[in-house]
Amino acid sequence: MTEAAPAPTSSSPPAPTSSSPTARQWWTRTRGVVLALVLLLVAAVAIAAVRSEARHGRLDPRSADPSGSRALAQLLADRGVPTRVVTTLDEARSAAGPDTTLLVAAPDLLTERRQTLLRTTTERSGGRTVLVSPGPPSIGTLVPGVTADPAVSFDSTLSPRCELPAARRAGPADTGGIRYTTTDPDADTCYPSDGLPTLLRVPTGSAGGDTVVLGAPDILSNDRLDEQGNASLALQLLGSRDRLVWYLPSLSDDSATGTGGRSFFDLIPSGWLWGTVQLFVAAVLAALWRARRMGPLVPERLPVAIRASETTEGRARLYRKASARDRAAAALRSATRTRLAPLIGVSPARAHAPETLLPALAARLDGDSGALLPLLFGPPPRDDAALVSLADQLDALEREVRIS
Numbered sequence: 001m002t003e004a005a006p007a008p009t010s011s012s013p014p015a016p017t018s019s020s021p022t023a024r025q026w027w028t029r030t031r032g033v034v035l036a037l038v039l040l041l042v043a044a045v046a047i048a049a050v051r052s053e054a055r056h057g058r059l060d061p062r063s064a065d066p067s068g069s070r071a072l073a074q075l076l077a078d079r080g081v082p083t084r085v086v087t088t089l090d091e092a093r094s095a096a097g098p099d100t101t102l103l104v105a106a107p108d109l110l111t112e113r114r115q116t117l118l119r120t121t122t123e124r125s126g127g128r129t130v131l132v133s134p135g136p137p138s139i140g141t142l143v144p145g146v147t148a149d150p151a152v153s154f155d156s157t158l159s160p161r162c163e164l165p166a167a168r169r170a171g172p173a174d175t176g177g178i179r180y181t182t183t184d185p186d187a188d189t190c191y192p193s194d195g196l197p198t199l200l201r202v203p204t205g206s207a208g209g210d211t212v213v214l215g216a217p218d219i220l221s222n223d224r225l226d227e228q229g230n231a232s233l234a235l236q237l238l239g240s241r242d243r244l245v246w247y248l249p250s251l252s253d254d255s256a257t258g259t260g261g262r263s264f265f266d267l268i269p270s271g272w273l274w275g276t277v278q279l280f281v282a283a284v285l286a287a288l289w290r291a292r293r294m295g296p297l298v299p300e301r302l303p304v305a306i307r308a309s310e311t312t313e314g315r316a317r318l319y320r321k322a323s324a325r326d327r328a329a330a331a332l333r334s335a336t337r338t339r340l341a342p343l344i345g346v347s348p349a350r351a352h353a354p355e356t357l358l359p360a361l362a363a364r365l366d367g368d369s370g371a372l373l374p375l376l377f378g379p380p381p382r383d384d385a386a387l388v389s390l391a392d393q394l395d396a397l398e399r400e401v402r403i404s
Contacts, residue, residue: 059105059217061246066223076239083244089114092247098126099242107134107142109249115141126207128241132217133178143202143211149179153193157228162190164201166236170229175199177216212237325387326380333376336394343401364404
């Protein structure tokens with residue numbers, strides 16, 4: 001008896017098969033997606049940089065940018081009206097008073113709870129409140145009885161056409177923007193556009209205060225302050241009290257939330273749900289696109305030769321791992337019937353019909369067809385031992401037929 005040669009012990013890695021992509025093939029397949037992601041990232045960074053630069057210091061009295069309001073703050077300081085900048089609702093409410101003008105630079109950024117708290121404070125303060133371009137999200141709460149018209153004014157420079165002294169002295173100004181309607185008969189409606197005012201002065205509370213609603217922020221910005229009567233109108237509206245509090249609402253202000261804490265979902269923009277749904281739909285469409293069938297399956301030759309015994313053993317192990325004794329027994333019986341049929345004169349088409357195969361087999365062996373029925377067409381075995389016994393019985397039956 002010869003001894004089998006030992007397996008080679010070389011430590012060199014196995015050669016890649018035809019199904020293992022090389023680095024070049026991987027790059028060829030994925031370079032389009034990688035380049036698209038890089039371009040998307042660069043575009044997002046560029047847009048964020050441009051937008052952040054464009055909005056830097058907008059309506060900030062400390063900013064000298066064209067959209068800032070530093071020039072107006074300096075003119076007010078020269079007239080003895082100091083400007084104090086606040087960024088939280090608590091600071092704005094505590095600073096309100098009869099000798100104070102409270103300017104709210106972006107009312108629409110306030111939540112409904114903050115709007116209610118701010119209105120309660122301004123009604124009791126007796127001072128002046130100036131709201132810059134409040135839209136539908138805030139105007140109804142901050143100034144009851146006033147609504148914002150959905151159609152904005154296309155004319156930037158408008159004439160006063162009202163009895164408000166500050167507007168009459170200033171003359172034409174760049175107030176064109178959001179237009180308003182009011183049900184308060186005591187309100188001053190100025191700078192109308194197509195019949196609707198872009199500037200309102202509404203009496204507030206019983207302490208002698210009032211609220212001024214500006215439809216556009218142009219009269220406050222550095223680059224428009226020296227045009228028309230913008231400077232005169234801005235100085236009169238903001239300099240009527242001894243001091244000015246400039247409130248710049250911030251999305252990070254949690255002073256009115258009660259607990260001061262916010263959940264993770266509060267930090268996500270409101271459109272995150274629709275964005276997630278769109279990404280899900282895009283993923284489903286991409287999966288359907290990649291899974292589409294272009295034609296019939298094309299067989300390919302295996303990269304290596306596999307012996308039939310290895311294939312049989314591999315399939316048997318899969319059957320055993322899955323405990324698929326029924327499938328294994330059915331395969332053994334079917335193969336046995338297929339090999340027995342030509343030996344006993346039964347056509348291959350009738351090899352699996354018990355009414356044809358069993359009588360012919362019983363006549364060949366001079367036995368009873370009833371005893372052969374559970375062997376060739378019986379139920380699946382109960383355990384692995386019964387499956388092995390079935391295989392042995394089928395082999396014995398086939399040998400007996402060949403010998404007879």
